[in-house]
Amino acid sequence: MVTMSDVARLAGVSKMTVSNVVNNRAGVSDPVRLRVLEAIQKSGYRLNVNARTLKAGRTGVIGLAVPEVDRPYYGMLASHVIEAAKERGFHVAVEQTGAAAEGEAQAIAQSHKLQFDGLILSAVALDPRDRGQSWGDFPIVMLGERDFGASIDHVGMANEAGTRAATEHLIERGCERIAIVTGWTLEGVHVVSRRHRGYAEALEAAGLAADPALTALSGMHMGHGRKAIRELHASGAKFDGVVAVTDTVAQGVLRGLADVGLRCPEDVRVIGFDDIPEAAYLVPSLSTVAPDHRWMAEKAVALIAARLDDPARRPEEHTAPYELVLRESTR
Amino acid sequence: MVTMSDVARLAGVSKMTVSNVVNNRAGVSDPVRLRVLEAIQKSGYRLNVNARTLKAGRTGVIGLAVPEVDRPYYGMLASHVIEAAKERGFHVAVEQTGAAAEGEAQAIAQSHKLQFDGLILSAVALDPRDRGQSWGDFPIVMLGERDFGASIDHVGMANEAGTRAATEHLIERGCERIAIVTGWTLEGVHVVSRRHRGYAEALEAAGLAADPALTALSGMHMGHGRKAIRELHASGAKFDGVVAVTDTVAQGVLRGLADVGLRCPEDVRVIGFDDIPEAAYLVPSLSTVAPDHRWMAEKAVALIAARLDDPARRPEEHTAPYELVLRESTR
DNA sequence: TTGTAGGCGTTATCAT
């Protein structure tokens, strides 16, 4: 490996001068700078970032922990985070937690241990009470659904309000028996329970009874949405609208409707949450709640950077703006 | 920051002994080990991976450069690579190249510069002739479509054979005027041209004329597939089968067919390539060529590891196995 | 403007 010393020897200067040239610092005469640059070229020298960060105490890498990158929502999220990080000179190491509390805790420990500069955690399972562990003042930003109270930086979205608006839209379109297809439990405070509350609120406000038989607790993958609809249909329950907890689940719902011979939107209207890239291309195209993902990614990276600058700053709580995007599935 | 020296002082031993304990090396007496462990507990010491790395000359991080992680195929790929890397103790930093040669070249330079241990590059634009630059013996594995000849490790897939099989399947199902919807140019050797060749070969073998009007050069996103079908339809061209260059494009094709009122598979049969997770859930579900992605990811990581061990080893060329997955879109 | 000395936290090597 070519080091600064090698370059220095080649150029007939000291290491320090090379360092100054490499870092574009003032105070190097042009002829010397030129000689050094040439020596760098010839030797194929590359700055050892590792050595630099050993001094600086930073790595320039932030971790991003998501359940699974191959779910469109998280792919999209990762894409935005990577871009936002790039603008601030960070690289992003992506970890997968498998949507399990254990995986999420490990991601934290790993990031800390590996000296990433911070971690953006899209937690779906970790319990706020699992906190307190020894993450000390390692910069962590909770992204998305899970709310850890005021003790930690959090960039969330309008789960209740968004789902309420989505449900209200179905009601406006004339739906009277609206089902919700969502994750496997309403216990605890997380995306599933919060979105369910938005759904329930809207029904109540409209004076529609919330039939428990129309709450399908299944899971967060496409397959769960499909299964939920099949079972709902098999149970003989009647429904003319479906609120899906995410677009991915909604995609399964659309597939499930096709399986059982129900037409969307003629027989059943469907609305999702997230506005994943695919939503506009499904048949029918999917109405959905669209949080500003770019905004969230930028905010999350900014929070990491801010905490790096001032570890003592107070945790902040942000909620991303959203809008309702209406397409064929609720026409 | 708590260092080994701190722990050593606290435990009344030398740094070296602490290092030995931390790394679980033999040759430390039980009482001493215990004292050291206690000191670590009390002080909240954490190994500085950076310093270790500075010594070892490795970072434990490999780069993965893909066009865009928010395309399902690359999300899936990233997921597999991350898992495969994890098993060998590597972390994965994901870069986005934007499907541009410049971005791809930058990813190489960056990875090299940031001292990643290697780079897995899913190149779609970089020209093999751009090689030769000064990446020296930095471990790079080309993943997927782009073939850089024998000069570099490559894990590819059966582009021709897969597409040929897909096209043959359409022919068997009775299609006589088969269109291909693909990327924007057939020039050069890459996924687009190679899959097109497979398509052309199958047509020729079956004695079907390859009508140039049925080759739609559009692009690699969903939107391109949709647009291609609309234009094909508007042009008055008749077709009863479509080979899409990827599942993502196929998804756009399905949407496009819906736009112009053509039914799939009744009027037009469609087959894709990749078998992304969504393929089974589309309406209609999508027939496709399914390369073994996990196999590819593991092979790629293994090649990086192997080259790290022996920089002089000969580049290898691997082709992933594939199978045809038949679903409703070609029923 | 340029150079020297010392240290960042860890580990390999060689003594003890």
Next chain:
DNA sequence: ATGATAACGCCTACAA
């Protein structure tokens, strides 16, 4: 079994 010393490649502080 344990410790002293010298690197790894760079940067800060200070000296020339």
